[in-house]
Amino acid sequence: MSTRVGVVQFPGTNCEQDVAWAVKVLGGESEMLWHGDATVGTADAVVIAGGFAHGDYLRTGAIARFSPVMDAVAEFARAGGPVVGICNGFQVLCEAGLLAGALQKNAGLKFRCETVELRVETTATVLTRTAKTGQILRIPINHFEGNFVCDEATLKGLQENEQIVLRYVDNPNGSLDDIAGICNEGRNVVGLMPHPERASEAILGSDDGAVLLRSLL
Amino acid sequence: MTDDELSAIIDLLGRDPSDLELAMYSVMWSEHCSYKSSRKYLGRFPTEAPWVLVGPGEGAGVIDVGDGLAVALRIESHNHPSAVEPHQGAATGVGGIIRDIFSMGARPIALMDPLRFGPLDTPRNRYLVEGVVSGISSYGNSVGVPTVGGEIVFDPCYSANPLVNVFCLGVLPKTRLVLARAEGEGNLAVLLGASTGRDGIGGASVLASAGFDEPSTIGPGADKRPSVQVGDPFEEKKLIEACLALLDSGLAVGVQDLGAGGLSCAASETAAKAGMGMDVDLARVPRREPGMSPMEVMISESQERMLAIVTPEDLSEVLALCERWEIRASVVGRVTTTGRFRVYDGAFDAWGVPPAPAAAPSEDGSLPTFEVLCDVPGESLGDGPVYDRPVARPADQDSLVAADPLAVLAQRFPAGADAGPELLGLLSLPNIGDSSWVWRQYDHELFLNTVAGPGCDAAVLRLRETLPTPGDTPGSPGKALALTTDGKARFCLLDPRTGAALAVLEAARNVACTGARPMALVNCLNFGNPEHPEVMWQFSEVVDGMSDACRALGLPVIGGNVSFYNESGGADIHPTPVVGVVGLIDRLDSRIPPAALSAGEVIVVLGDTAAELGGSEWAAGRHGLLGGMPPSADLAAGVRLHELVAALVGERAVAGVHDCSDGGLAVALAEMAIGGGCGFTVAAEGSLAGLLPAAACFSESANRVVLAVETGRVDEILGRAAAAGVPAAVLGTAGGGRLVWTGAFDVSLADAETAWRDALPSALAGGVTPVG
Numbered sequence: 001m002s003t004r005v006g007v008v009q010f011p012g013t014n015c016e017q018d019v020a021w022a023v024k025v026l027g028g029e030s031e032m033l034w035h036g037d038a039t040v041g042t043a044d045a046v047v048i049a050g051g052f053a054h055g056d057y058l059r060t061g062a063i064a065r066f067s068p069v070m071d072a073v074a075e076f077a078r079a080g081g082p083v084v085g086i087c088n089g090f091q092v093l094c095e096a097g098l099l100a101g102a103l104q105k106n107a108g109l110k111f112r113c114e115t116v117e118l119r120v121e122t123t124a125t126v127l128t129r130t131a132k133t134g135q136i137l138r139i140p141i142n143h144f145e146g147n148f149v150c151d152e153a154t155l156k157g158l159q160e161n162e163q164i165v166l167r168y169v170d171n172p173n174g175s176l177d178d179i180a181g182i183c184n185e186g187r188n189v190v191g192l193m194p195h196p197e198r199a200s201e202a203i204l205g206s207d208d209g210a211v212l213l214r215s216l217l
Numbered sequence: 218m219t220d221d222e223l224s225a226i227i228d229l230l231g232r233d234p235s236d237l238e239l240a241m242y243s244v245m246w247s248e249h250c251s252y253k254s255s256r257k258y259l260g261r262f263p264t265e266a267p268w269v270l271v272g273p274g275e276g277a278g279v280i281d282v283g284d285g286l287a288v289a290l291r292i293e294s295h296n297h298p299s300a301v302e303p304h305q306g307a308a309t310g311v312g313g314i315i316r317d318i319f320s321m322g323a324r325p326i327a328l329m330d331p332l333r334f335g336p337l338d339t340p341r342n343r344y345l346v347e348g349v350v351s352g353i354s355s356y357g358n359s360v361g362v363p364t365v366g367g368e369i370v371f372d373p374c375y376s377a378n379p380l381v382n383v384f385c386l387g388v389l390p391k392t393r394l395v396l397a398r399a400e401g402e403g404n405l406a407v408l409l410g411a412s413t414g415r416d417g418i419g420g421a422s423v424l425a426s427a428g429f430d431e432p433s434t435i436g437p438g439a440d441k442r443p444s445v446q447v448g449d450p451f452e453e454k455k456l457i458e459a460c461l462a463l464l465d466s467g468l469a470v471g472v473q474d475l476g477a478g479g480l481s482c483a484a485s486e487t488a489a490k491a492g493m494g495m496d497v498d499l500a501r502v503p504r505r506e507p508g509m510s511p512m513e514v515m516i517s518e519s520q521e522r523m524l525a526i527v528t529p530e531d532l533s534e535v536l537a538l539c540e541r542w543e544i545r546a547s548v549v550g551r552v553t554t555t556g557r558f559r560v561y562d563g564a565f566d567a568w569g570v571p572p573a574p575a576a577a578p579s580e581d582g583s584l585p586t587f588e589v590l591c592d593v594p595g596e597s598l599g600d601g602p603v604y605d606r607p608v609a610r611p612a613d614q615d616s617l618v619a620a621d622p623l624a625v626l627a628q629r630f631p632a633g634a635d636a637g638p639e640l641l642g643l644l645s646l647p648n649i650g651d652s653s654w655v656w657r658q659y660d661h662e663l664f665l666n667t668v669a670g671p672g673c674d675a676a677v678l679r680l681r682e683t684l685p686t687p688g689d690t691p692g693s694p695g696k697a698l699a700l701t702t703d704g705k706a707r708f709c710l711l712d713p714r715t716g717a718a719l720a721v722l723e724a725a726r727n728v729a730c731t732g733a734r735p736m737a738l739v740n741c742l743n744f745g746n747p748e749h750p751e752v753m754w755q756f757s758e759v760v761d762g763m764s765d766a767c768r769a770l771g772l773p774v775i776g777g778n779v780s781f782y783n784e785s786g787g788a789d790i791h792p793t794p795v796v797g798v799v800g801l802i803d804r805l806d807s808r809i810p811p812a813a814l815s816a817g818e819v820i821v822v823l824g825d826t827a828a829e830l831g832g833s834e835w836a837a838g839r840h841g842l843l844g845g846m847p848p849s850a851d852l853a854a855g856v857r858l859h860e861l862v863a864a865l866v867g868e869r870a871v872a873g874v875h876d877c878s879d880g881g882l883a884v885a886l887a888e889m890a891i892g893g894g895c896g897f898t899v900a901a902e903g904s905l906a907g908l909l910p911a912a913a914c915f916s917e918s919a920n921r922v923v924l925a926v927e928t929g930r931v932d933e934i935l936g937r938a939a940a941a942g943v944p945a946a947v948l949g950t951a952g953g954g955r956l957v958w959t960g961a962f963d964v965s966l967a968d969a970e971t972a973w974r975d976a977l978p979s980a981l982a983g984g985v986t987p988v989g
Contacts, residue, residue, distance in 0.1 A: 011455050011543055014361030018665050021681065036541075052359045055451025111354045111658045142358075142660050198662050203679070203808060 003028045003217040006043025008073065008089070010035040010053035010064050015086065015197065019049045022197035026210055028217040038068035045082040045126070045216045046073055048089030050142070050195060060088060060103065060145050061095035070096050082126035082216060083189045087143055090181070090191030099184055099191045100158065101150030103143075107174025111144040115206060117169035118180050118194060122162045125183045127190040130215045137208040139194040141172060146193040148175040148182075158182055166192055218243045222602060229597055237560065237591045240512040241481040241598060248781055250477050251601030254747035255779040258760045262767065262774035268736060269773050276317040276397060276474065277387070278775025280737045282696065282801055284683050287391045289323035292384040292702070292741040292797045294780035298445045299381035300429065303348025307381050308356035308448040309417075312520050314385040315362055316474035319457050320523065322395040322464045323387025326664055327678055328357050330367035330383055331702040331741070331795045332655075335376025337647060337980040342371075345379050346981065353383075354658040359450035360457070364659035365667055365676040368702055368795075369977075371647050377429060377785030382741045384702055384797040388682065393464050397473035399487035399495060399526045399552045404470060405571060406484060406495060406550030407535060410456045410522040413480070414505035417446035417518030428746055428784035452521040452544070459542040460523055468531045468538065475522040481515045481598065483524045484550050485558045489596040494555035498565035499590070501549040511562060511590050526552065532571050548572065558598060560591035608757055609750035618711060620844025622836035623828055623912065629840075630911040636883070637962035639835065639911060641972045643880045644887060646838055650976020668697060669809045674730040674876045675701040677802070677809055694806035699733035704795035707832035708847035713755045713792050716832075717762035718850035722919050723878055724798035725770055729859035730874050730922060731809050732866035733800030738767060740777040740796050745789020747781045755792040762850075763794060769852035770859070772798070802867070810866060810925075812875035813893030814951035819931050820897060822882060824858055824921035825904040825944045828912040834880045835915035854920045854943075861941040862922050870934065873925030883914035885923050887956055887969050893925075895951050896966045900959040903946025910961040925951060 005023045009016045009032050020030040031041055035053075040046055053064035064070070070092070077083045077098055085093040093099040106112060120128055120135040131137075150158070155176060158164050166181035173193075181192030196209030218239075226234050226242050234242065248254060264272040270287055271279035277291035295310025311328060318325040330353050335342040346369075357364045362385070399406060463469045471491070475483045480502065488495035499514050509517075527535050532548070539546035551570055553559075564587040569576030578584060611617075630636065643649055656671035669677035676699070683695035703724040709716030725735045740763065745752040767774055783790045814820070830836040831845025865871050873893070877885040882905070890896055905913040926934050931947065938945035957963045 011458075012359075012361075012451050014454070014663060018663065021665055051361060052451060052454070055359065055449075055454075057451065111358060111660075113358075113660050113662065114657050140662055142662065144358075195662075198665060201665075203668055203805075204662075204665060205808070 003044045004042055005030045005216060006033045006040050006046045008033045008035065008046065008048045008069055010067060012052040012055050013049055014051035015049040015195065018197045019047050019086070022200035022213055025200055026214055026217055033069055035067035035069045038072050040072045040076045046076060048085040048092050050087030050089060053088055053092060061091035064092045065096040074098060077189050080186065080188050084127055084216065085191040086195055087193055090193055091145065093189065093191045098189050099182060100154045101148055101182065103145045104147045104149055105145050106147050112172055113140065113142045115140045116172050116194065118166045119169055121164050121167055124162065125165050125187045125190050127212050127215050128165055131211050136169065137211060138199065138206045139196055139209050140198045141194050143193055146173040146175065148179040150176065161185060165190055218246065222246055225602065230593060235590060237511045237515060238593055240516055241591065244478045244516050245482060245598040246601035250482060252779055253602050253604045254606050254781060255756065256603050257605055258757055261760050261764045263764060264774050266771070266773040269775055270394065273774065273776050276320045278737060278739060279321060279394060280775065281391065284696065285391055286680065286682055287389050287394060288698065288799065289318050289321045289387045289389060290385065290737065290739050290797065290799055291317045291776050292382060292739045292795070293778045294741050294743060295381045295383060296378065296743065296780055296783055299349055300379055302445040303345045304352040305445050305447050307349040307352030309446045309520050310381055310383045311353055311356045312360070312448045312450065312453050313476050314383045315360060315453065316476065316523065318385045318387035319460055320397060320472045320474045321389065322393035323389035324461060325362045325385050325387040325457065326666060327386045327676070327700060328362050328364040328383065329700060329702050329797065330364060331704060332367065332369045333375045333380035333793060334371050335373055335379070336371050342376060343981055343983065349379070349381055350655055350658055356448050356450045358660040360453050361663060363661050363663040363667065364656070365661050365678065366671050366700060366702065369652055369655055372706065372791065374790045378783045378790055380743050380783065380793060382795050384739070386700060386799065388680065395464055395469065395472055397487045398471040398491040399493055400470050400491045401528065402552055402554050404526050404528055404552040405532060405548045406552070407525045407527055408502060408522060408547050408549045409459065409525055409539060410544055411449060411452050411519055412503040412505045412545065413514055413517050414519045415509065415513055415517065418513060418516060428782040446518050446520045448520050455542045455544050456521055456523055459539055459544050462538055463525060463535060468535050469525045469527055471526040473524045475524060477518065479515065479517045485595055485598045487524065487526060488552060488558065489599055494553040494557045494595050495550050496553055497550045497560045498563065499560060500563040501547050501565055503545050503547055511560065515560065529571055556595055558591065558593050558595040559589050561587045561589060563587065606747055606753045607750040608753045610754050611751040617844050618846055622830050622842035622845055625842055626830060626836060626840065626911065627909055632910055634911065635962065636911045636914050637964045639915065640883050640887060640962050641964060641968060642839055643834055643884055643915065644969055644972040645976045646834060647977045647980045648834060648838055649880050649884055651974045652977060654977045654981065668805065669731060674812060675699040675727040677731050679805055694804040697802040697805035699728040699731040699800040699802060701727040702795055702797045703727065704793055706791035706793040707837055707843065709755070709759060709794060710791040711832050711845060711847050713758035714762035715847050715850050717759040717794050718766035718852065719847060719919055720794060720796050721763055721766035721770065721772065722850055722855045724796050725772065725855065725859050726922065727876050728798055728800035729862040730866060730876050731802065732863050733802045734863055735770060735772050735798050735800045737775045738772045738796050738798050739775060740794055742777065742779045743783055743790065743793040743795065744781050745784045749789060752789055759792055759794045766850065766852055770856060807869065810869065810871055810874050811892060812889050813873050814889045814895045814897060814925050815872065815893050816895050816952040817928065818872055818925040818951040819928055820899055820948045820951060821924040821926050821931065821934060821945055822921060822948055823862065823924065823938060823943050823945050826882065826908065826913060826916050826918045826921065828908050829916050829918045830912060833915060833917040848917050848919045850919055857942050858920050858922065861938060861943050865934065865937065870930060871924045871926055875923045877921040877923055878917065881915040881917050882921065883958060889923060889925065890956055890966055891970045891973055896953040896955045897949060897951045898953070898957040899949030902948055903944060905946065914958060914961050
């Protein structure tokens with residue numbers, strides 16, 4: 001039986017079909033999880049896909065955290081289930097308190113869509129278990145609010161517990177400590193700004209993202 | 218509205234129009250909505266081909282691409298709103314074109330934005346660029362449609378009147394194709410999406426159908442800012458999903474977007490196209506504020522609204538689906554057999570129009586009567602006047618054409634002169650330099666289709682729907698689309714007929730460079746004031762030149778848009794027809810050969826070069842010498858070239874390929890060098906040999922493509938070219954860290970790359986100092 005990935009869809013989410021496609025290309029199955037339903041269905045893993053949930057109004061992720069599905073996601077995460085937030089999904093997980101820190105506007109105050117280099121900092125997470133520490137991955141970013149911030153104590157905790165999962169090789173957005181992705185203390189909840197689904201097939205220019213998504217399957 | 222137009226309305230109504238009627242005719246008969254100055258000419262375009270499913274006159278043109286799939290495309294302008302309020306003007310342009318595409322049942326999957334601005338040496342032009350790009354970025358990214366290409370071109374003629382054109386493409390199963398028709402007596406017109414406010418009142422008439430007066434101190438048209446609409450991409454994203462879901466469930470008979478002219482236009486058009494009438498009740502229209510007049514409700518251009526025609530039986534299901542997507546849905550109209558377009562205020566509840574309970578008729582069986590605010594023949598609103606405006610070739614056209622820049626340039630740059638500084642100077646022009654500052658702000662990868670994106674000759678999008686189930690047969694080829702937009706206004710100023718043909722040739726050539734065969738064209742015709750006979754001459758010539766080229770290339774024109782009154786203080790812009798061309802790749806199983814060189818490759822140029830400098834970037838852009846004839850547009854040679862290039866690229870017989878256009882061969886070679894991080898050494902061979910070296914470098918002769926070929930395949934390529942009747946010359950080889958054209962220039966790759974990369978960012982920073 002292949003792994004079944006539940007992909008959360010809020011009004012305004014736009015990467016949900018892309019994640020489902022990449023999962024399928026890599027041999028997994030997927031189902032859509034509607035934001036208004038307080039369940040993760042039969043999913044073995046949950047991905048909160050990118051986009052602009054609820055239009056990103058008020059603040060990225062600020063309204064999405066109140067959608068009924070988030071209660072189910074939080075419960076699933078507490079039980080150790082793998083949860084990954086990509087881009088807007090990362091922002092939602094931070095707002096929901098499932099991950100530390102917050103994402104503010106990019107230094108430079110411009111939206112950035114481009115392929116960047118990432119360094120895998122730990123393989124002890126649900127998203128990097130099939131990668132190698134120190135491995136460099138070429139994966140696109142696509143965001144205006146990807147500049148990770150947190151207080152000093154939180155950063156110290158992230159560093160000491162090896163919760164920084166991915167770092168930018170050449171920081172594109174001003175993120176604290178070059179952070180591109182982090183995990184929770186349980187290492188089963190991961191948020192990252194880059195889009196691994198956009199680098200899942202060579203014809204798209206890079207298949208390095210498959211290294212990450214395959215870890216989920 | 219003119220006195221003659223008012224008389225025509227009085228004649229057709231047999232009475233004076235009410236205030237509401239007058240306002241509606243005024244919008245619907247505006248230049249923007251009625252095409253009254255251009256309609257006479259538009260019939261000249263070839264519009265048919267066996268694969269055309271829907272031609273001009275609908276929300277979008279649609280072609281059949283096989284495998285049960287169709288592709289919808291459209292291009293539009295949002296020039297004046299963007300001049301007045303660049304961010305919202307551009308954003309709502311994006312929103313409008315997307316609605317045109319999904320109103321046909323297609324999922325919008327790609328946007329492209331051809332932009333024209335004045336030079337970046339004024340703060341105002343820099344503000345316009347920043348605002349327009351941020352508007353496209355914020356709306357397009359958020360609504361979830363990737364922007365995969367476009368153009369950004371600078372010329373003094375656009376300083377007070379920038380051009381913001383928007384192209385959108387969508388994909389649909391052929392079975393979901395729907396036209397905006399209000400069929401079926403008793404069917405209901407449901408208004409979906411945003412509430413109606415006072416924004417965008419007079420967008421079509423006040424803004425789009427008049428020029429700007431003398432620039433005021435706060436910028437041209439600042440007094441018209443209240444006529445610009447405000448966009449909400451989140452509302453639109455929900456509308457896309459809800460409308461496509463309605464069509465997938467077979468719940469809508471027809472769908473129409475609300476654009477220029479608002480509810481007046483959408484409701485009357487859908488009914489008229491079906492040969493039906495419609496009653497509208499203003500009281501059913503959700504509003505943003507109290508106290509709106511009937512006129513304001515009917516002609517408001519509030520964004521993110523659609524009109525769906527549904528049967529009464531399906532209404533509850535339609536309302537439930539809209540609730541799931543959190544969009545408003547309100548029954549505002551009912552289809553009648555009267556042929557009349559009638560507007561009431563408060564009648565529907567009394568008449569029992571759903572969702573109101575059925576009304577109990579009075580004793581004599583009649584329904585309560587209400588004052589009718591508008592009662593006109595439905596088709597008359599969309600049936601505006603057609604003008605045959607005076608046409609005259611400009612008096613200075615002969616002297617313009619006579620001022621060929623070659624003689625002056627030959628004197629300044631005789632044989633033996635160093636063309637290196639000229640090359641670096643061209644690379645540092647914002648028209649030629651790297652445009653990634655723009656497109657890095659656009660999501661160009663959503664939907665995982667983008668195999669070649671912005672910055673390439675043409676964007677290439679795979680059609681995921683044509684791929685086998687992923688995982689089953691990895692790497693299996695599917696179909697793909699190639700998309701580009703092109704327009705060369707300076708060429709059109711010098712000779713509109715040739716310039717229009719050159720735009721078609723360039724677009725088709727860009728598409729051929731990806732291995733695709735051109736399938737369809739849409740055009741956005743940006744011109745000055747149609748009341749100037751010289752502008753109408755330019756228009757007529759452009760339509761003829763474009764029609765000739767499309768006929769020769771077998772390219773049907775499946776849609777278009779005309780934007781007049783692009784003028785300021787009485788000065789018209791250059792005639793700026795922009796074309797969007799889509800091509801089909803039958804089989805895509807690997808990446809497209811890049812516009813890049815690798816060491817050891819042999820450089821071959823296809824096509825002949827003549828000393829054609831009229832309107833070129835070198836003569837006009839760098840040296841300010843705007844005159845002469847544009848390059849000749851040999852249509853038959855173009856057809857031969859496109860077929861050969863598409864075949865070679867499709868077979869992957871070449872390692873690299875690049876269209877040769879702005880800045881000529883030297884710039885094309887430099888771009889390939891920068892793209893591959895590899896220099897070259899070439900010499901003037903073939904048709905280049907006899908020319909003045911600098912002219913050979915920078916001539917913009919049409920019908921040329923540069924190939925990078927592996928050594929072992931050169932003879933094969935030359936043989937194929939000879940057989941196809943396409944001139945070909947081996948120029949030299951790729952390698953090293955310098956760009957060397959024997960007898961013309963020798964510059965370092967690093968210098969060339971710096972000039973090219975810094976061009977736009979440094980101009981935007983306010984420091985326009987071209988190198989050399």
